[in-house]
Amino acid sequence: MSKTIIIDPGHGGFDPGAVYENRKEKDDNLRLALAVGQELQNAGYQIIYTRTDDRYDSPYDKAQIANSAGGDLFLSFHRNFAETPDLYQGVQALVYDKNPLALRVAKNVNENLEEIGFKNLGIESRKELVVLRRTSMPAVLLEVGFINSKEDNRLFDENFDAIARAIADGVMAALPLRTTHAPTASTEQVPPIPQTTSDASQTTSGKTNQMSADAQHAPVEAASAPVEKARSIAPEASPSDPVADMRRQLADASCEPLPMPEEKPMPRMWYYVQVGLFRYPENAVYLMEQLKGQGYSAVWKRIGGLIAIWVGPVDNLDEAVVLQRKLQNDGYETLIVTDDYIGK
Template sequence: MPYSMMLDSGHGGSDPGAVYRGRREKDDTLRLTLAVGEILQENGIEVLYTRTTDVYLSPYERAVEANQAGVDFFLSIHRNSYPTDNEVMGVESLIYDLSGLKYQMAQEINEQLETVGFVDLGVKARPNLVVLKRTRMPAVLVEAGFINSDTDNELFDSNFQDIAQAIATGVLDTLENAGVLKEPETPVEQTKYRIQVGLFRNRNNAARQQEALEDRGFPAYIDQWKQYYRVISGEYDMLDEAVAAQRRLKRAGFETLLIQ
């Protein structure tokens, strides 16, 4: 089973979140969440969303949705705000407590966002936030810059795709380092058992053998092998089925060879 994550776009609907000069947090978070989710999906993560449109969900409803989906991780994306405009800038991540996989991921996301140009304000414990307290899986809330910081907004707009990639990279690197993400196993091809009922250098002779088999009610086809034409009857997943079919062919007077 692929690793699964619930991505939560902060606010929405009747709740715009923080607002600055007409800019609404709920719009920035939805756009960024969808961009992050696309990258994670391209890298093999099963992604679910609390919302993909401008609708309102309470924090408790978001936690319940993640719990009912049974996802492995919960990531909520927000924009920050400060009482005084243009006084504080940077990114910070919030988690229930400073331990475990969530702490590693929060740190990694912040470090990745710092490479884009944000100031890293650190990882902080917020045990009373509903989406961190009520989710049964590890959860991180990322504050992707201050919405009332012109510097952060300029960075957000001019480096949007890099920011989405930074968050996704933080997630993926953490999971890989923790040994959670595994390389997909190469599927083992199912062994097929076939019954050879003739080997000919001349295709016309092979065609006559094919016709003889079909006249007796046996399935048959011609398979080219090296410089020969093999007449094959049947293809079976189970060895005992192939052996039973081989017996029927022998009773009908055909010389057979069981091959894979």
Template sequence: MAKIAIDAGHGGSDPGAVFEGRQEKDDNLRLALAVGEILQQNGVDVFFTRTEDIYQTPFQKATLANESGADFLVSLHRNSSPVPNQYTGVESLVYNKAGEKLEMAENINSQLEEIGFRNIGVKERPGLVILRRSKMPAVLVEAGFINSEEDNRMFDEDFDRIAQGIAQGILDTIQSSGAAGMPEENVYYRVQTGAFRNPENAQRQLEKLVSEGYPAFIIEKDGYYLVQVGAFLNLGNATRMEGTLRSNGYQTYITT
């Protein structure tokens, strides 16, 4: 099972960026908890560097993640600019542009771009302590500018989709890279909610599932567009997800 360390940037006496009373540390924690919950629902072992409003140095955060034995570290932040409403968009920071951390950063950015954020790209920041001191691939995500009214509107109105997008970017990387030494022959259990000849029908169901907070996606196979939810290593987690979807009116079955 892959293990992900999720860090809510700043905290306690360190509010991070502040705009009109809005504190970055609060947005970071709310987003970290939401992303972590989605990952757990998908069978990922999650370690949180903090789950409450406490202060930690970046070195402490990296040390906690290292000691947890996590395979990846994702630190969640909001960006800021010298002048309000000067910039908009999401970007991810990495120690260097190589390996799985770059893939994860690009996957997360792409997911958030689909929601409507401007994709600023992936940038190298070898001087950042949390990226330099972490022993595993690490990504720092700047989820929009906290002093941008447009980005804040999107952060608040599309919060569930943002959390889902970040989680999906992480899941995509885990599945493609064989994280945590997981062999390719590992079986992933998925909950299928529909099989459509018409891609528009599949897209409508996908959008409904995503709007309800489910980690849904479409796979094209043998002329059908299959709408599926999750990618679970643990059959029990897939069974619980199937039960939830079925109780919400979806016709489901578990596939691999």
């Protein structure tokens, strides 16, 4: 029976991910993801990519792409980043919980890359990462070395083909295309994964992405073995639901989707905190409803072909900084923005 794997090259477009000298994480991620995807496709797996070029989709968008396509495994490619160059080295795998398939993939890939020369930093549970918690299939995020480690970059460049094969081999060993007998409960001992708590942003061993996202990165608690399916990202559209309303407003060129509060005097400029940027209205509405449920005033604004979610407004930069810190403490990635307004 064919197996479907969703491959996600992390970051893209205006979001370069971690940057070191002239090297951008988004480029390494895409190159390696395409190579691994080709290895798996050659072996008979069906591969679906969240991107195949240099474009941006939010982590919520990526989760929706995966959930809409269905699949047996979600595999996200990243590179790690340390506060100081050459401070750390090694590969790491991030998972949402103790799903057996995700743990097998993570363990296999780490051990295969260790044989190539990378230090094995193990497996870590990261419940705040959107691409792990919002995907409805087992998911693994691979940190393939530190982008600001000369040794890891040397290994990455000099052994690129071997790395792609090692990752593909780890996936195929954990998720074979065919089995000769009915599966039985595994007795393999997988090392426990540490639980971590995230503060503001989606980070990976110190890495903080620049743009609001992965809003990356409500956990879905799992039973002992099977993983509970993630909640639907957005309700089904109906003539009166917010997704349909947003679609209608996006289609109306004369519509101004960002209402200004009438109860406050109109300054020349309002400050907001951006917590999300989306391609699909369903994901934008989901985040707005989540924010409103937490007591925030959330609005949306069309920015080119994307939908930005802003919290606010506030009158000045100091208030915006206070609001930003509160949102960061609630686990959102943030960016302070302004909306110029000429009073009547």
